[in-house]
Every structure is written in structure tokens, then in C-alpha cells.
Amino acid sequence: MHKQTTLSREYEYHYPQHLTPTIVWNSSMSEANSKSYIYQSIAQSVVDHDIDTMFGLMGDANLFMVDHFVRECGGTFIPAAIEGSSVLMALAYAKVSGKVGMASVTHGPALTNCTTALVEGVRARMPMVLLAGDTPVANPQNLQNIDQRELIKATGAGFIQLRSPETVSQDIAQAIYRTQTEKRPIVVNMPADFMWQELAHKTVKLPVFNTPTLVPEGDDFDNAIGMIASAKRPVILAGSGAINAKDSLVELANRLEAPLATTLKAKGLFSDQPYNMDIFGTLSTNAAYDLIAKSDCIICFGTSLHHFTTDKGKLVDGKRVIQINNEATEVGKNYHPTVGLTADARLTAENIIYWLNEAEVPASGFTLDLEPFSLHRHAPAKRQMASAGHVDYIYALERLEESLPKQRILTSDGGRFMTEVWCRVSVPCPRYFLNTAHFGSIGLGLQEAIGASFANTELPVVMFTGDGGFMMGGINEFNTAVRMHSDLIVIVANDSAYGAEHIQFLDRQMDPSLCMFSWPSFAEVATSLGGEGIEVASVEDLEIAIAAIEKRSKPLLIELKLDPNDVPRMRV
16 A cells, blocks of 8 residues: 655655655755765665664664655654664564565664664574764763773674764664674664764765575595485474475475475474474474474484474484574584584585485385374364463464464564464464564564564564563554554453463472562453454454454554463473
8 A cells, every 4th residue: 555645845754664764855845965874874784784674772873874764765764662662673673584684773772772673683694784874973961971882792793883974874784784694683882972973975885795605515425325325214403594495395395205304493484294293392282393393314414403493302302303504503503413514505405306206216115104284283272261360371372373364473472471472373374473582572573573573564563472572572662553543452461470480480499479460451441552453361352363363453452361371381
């Protein structure tokens, strides 16, 4: 949907598909000041890299840059309610769009508010750039002064200091290049007084060289071929580093008659395949877990073999494990395989098929007697009814999976509720799945949901969060989703407690009251913030909420009232 309304002779508001106003300077206007400044060059350098969307919060060290990005460069700026949210929005935008995410904040406390989000981005290995203001160099006694380089260093993100007027374009280009090659956020430090120095802008773009060149060869590859050829019960496992190799992995699976599985990050990659086991490890179905346990060879593409994936080594011990990753540091990082190959996933799969065919190796026959449906279908809810004033969580997830739009982006917050969401709620492809559990934090999910909504305006975004996570971060930005007209469906799993701590108290026969809260009605809060909220305390309420999904015209929040003593444990 596109709408344009002329407000005056001088300004025009252009509404993109989200109906989000982007102020654009009318062509009839001329610059009152013909001088070129650093803040203008920074904004133009961003646009030079075909980046037209920026998330952030303005302050005295970045407001003129943001203003120029919008008014003169035609960019879209999405203002967050708190600085860390803008980083999370940019991370999600990067994941869903496949582009570099861009965010901007001012200095001091603005940047310290971003640290958790930056660590999340580092652990998630997302390409995004944060343009961070800094206090004036000439004023070391500034109230908001802090050593921003040391602060960023602790998060694991990269850091670039603007060096001089002559290097501004080069510095921005270097940040955008580094974030793509290093696969982590890069922070660009911009002193406030530096922004008003004059310069002549020049366009600098640094090409990213990412053509796969790692072809498997040598003794290790020969050993891998031998192990695969002799395997009677092979399994193929794909991680996030193998998402672009799907077709080749499916061909290899068909050649071997091997079932397919993914890590959590690659969830949904093989959802259209008959022998798809979905997630490998602690999140597997009982049938898939047993099948993995019986396997004799696991061929791993693009995964670091995290302890959740291997169930702390239980699923790989005593088996022949072949690990293929295009980054040498990921091979043997968490579990030492039988054979490790630093190679491209697609090229390796194709080469394996070639040599199997050359040697006329027969298929394993492992999938012939398998029941496909049982491999990825988790046990259904045992009952529909819960204690009075509550709804059964598993039953609610099953009904929501049936009723939510099939083509969607799925985002999850951290917390006790999340593993059942990962198991029971599907996604069309890995790019459209965002989990915010890389740092073990909560309260990050709704911000990423908003960022995802700008990356793909055609799909609704479904976000699952707990009550604690929503109060910690979601409540800050729900109105942002309303203001920005995001097509957002938020499901709050409200057990009135910090669930992970609640379980620990109960397991030790201790009083859990310290981790329990009497929250306000989240449904009413959502309505007061401009969205629509529905409280679900019964099966009948759930059906009302499901009907509202189809009729929604604004961000919708569904509050599931849960019994804290009846929420499933995390599958870890």
C-alpha cells in the first residue's frame, strides 16, 4: 500500500508500505548553506552503499546526521524508545533482508544502553553497523564522557574511530566491509564536535569477496568418502553455514537414503522434505532422537556442533562424525569430529555425490522403513483443560500453529517458554526465524520483531515472549510497532513468574514467591498503547483470539494466562 499526501509547498510525506512517514526534501528547495560537513558525508556514505533504512534514537551527536539521511538522502528512519532496541531492530533487519543493518545512537549512556544488544549481535554473527556519537574531544569533562572504545571491546563488537575529514567515507566503507567479512556488529565512533568540520564528500565502496573457493580434497576428504560409503545408517545435519547449500544437501540425502536434520539456527530448511527430522538434539522428537541414537555416521554441514545440538555429546559419542565448515575455527570448536573439513558446504556435497557415483556405492536404505510424520511431530497436548483461569500451554501452541498465517516471520524471546515454541511452531525458511537466545538474555524479542517487519513488509511477524521478557523490553517498544504500523502478532506466555527461577526454587523444595509477580493485564496495556489486546484464560478465550488474528488491523497481543506449576520445562 502506498499513500502520498502533500502538506505544503516545501515538504512532502512519502508513506512506504508500512505507512511510516519518511520526510523528503522537495526538489524545489535549495540548501540554505552550500557547505558540506562531516555529518552530511556520513549520511551520504550510508546511502552510497544502498542502505536506505536506519534504526535509532537521536541525540546531540547524531541528530544532524539522521536529519540529513532522511531529508536529503531519502532514507527511512525508525525511532526506537530506547537505544538498545535500535541495535536489535537492525540485527533482525539484517537477518531477514540479507543486507547490512544500520543503527545510530548518541554518546555515553546511549551507548551503554546498547551493550547487551551488541553482545547478542556478536554471538548471532549478524552484519550491522552502529553509528555512535561521542562526547566532544575538546570537552573531556563532559558529564556523559566514557571510554567508548573499551566499552565496545568488552562486547566483542568491532570498533572504528572516525579519523579525519579526509577519511570519513573510507571509515564508513571500512565498517560496512568489516561487518560483512567479520560477521559481527561494527561500531563507528563519531565525536560530536568532529561532525561540523568541512569536507568534500567522495564515494568509497569496498567490494566484498565471498565466492566459495574451498573445494574439499586430500586425505581427510578421502577418509570422509570412505566413512560415508560404508555407513548403514547415515544422517545429514545442516547448520546456519549450510543454508545456501540446501539443494545439494537434499540431493546427497536422496543419494544416500539418509534423513535430514538442522540445528536450531537453520530451522525450517528441510520442511518440504519427506524425511525431515526438524531440529537435531535436545529439541528433537522422541522418534528423531532415537533415530539419531541408532545412526552410525553423521555428516555435518555448516554447524559448530553446539552442546544443545549434540545433547552434550550424547548423540555423537561413538559415531563417525564428519564436520564440514568453511571456517576453520568452527571445525572441532565444541566437539572434535572423526574427520574435519574446512570447505564449502555445497561444493563438498556435490563432490561426495560425484565420488559415490564413480565408485557405484549403493544407497544405505536407512529411510526405507521410516515413518516420516513421526520424525518431526512432537507429542500432542494431553488435555485441553487447565486449572481455572488458565489455558494449557501446549494446547494453545497447537491451536496457534494451526491458525497463524503459514507464511510468516517467527521471532522468539528468551525464557522457559521458548523451547516448546521452537519445537511446535513452524517457519517457512531459516531466514524468517529469529531467536534471541544467543546471550541468554530476555526482553529482546519484540525489538527484533519490529526490525524484521521492516525487512519484509509482505509477511506478518509472529513473536512469542514471556511475561518477564515483555516487561523488560517488549513494553518499551510495543507502541513503536503501533506507530510504525507493523503487522505484528505478539503472544505473551504469562505465568506471572520468572519461570526458570520458579523451577529452581521448586526443585529444592523452596518457596518460589520471590520470583512471582502480579503483573498488570498485558492485553489492556497493549490496547492502551494503541494496539489490540486479548486475554486468554480458557479454551473459549483462545478461539476468540484466533478469530482476531484473521481480522487484525493493528499490532495484536494475545496474552496466554498460564499456571506456573504447569508450564513444561525447557528442553536443554
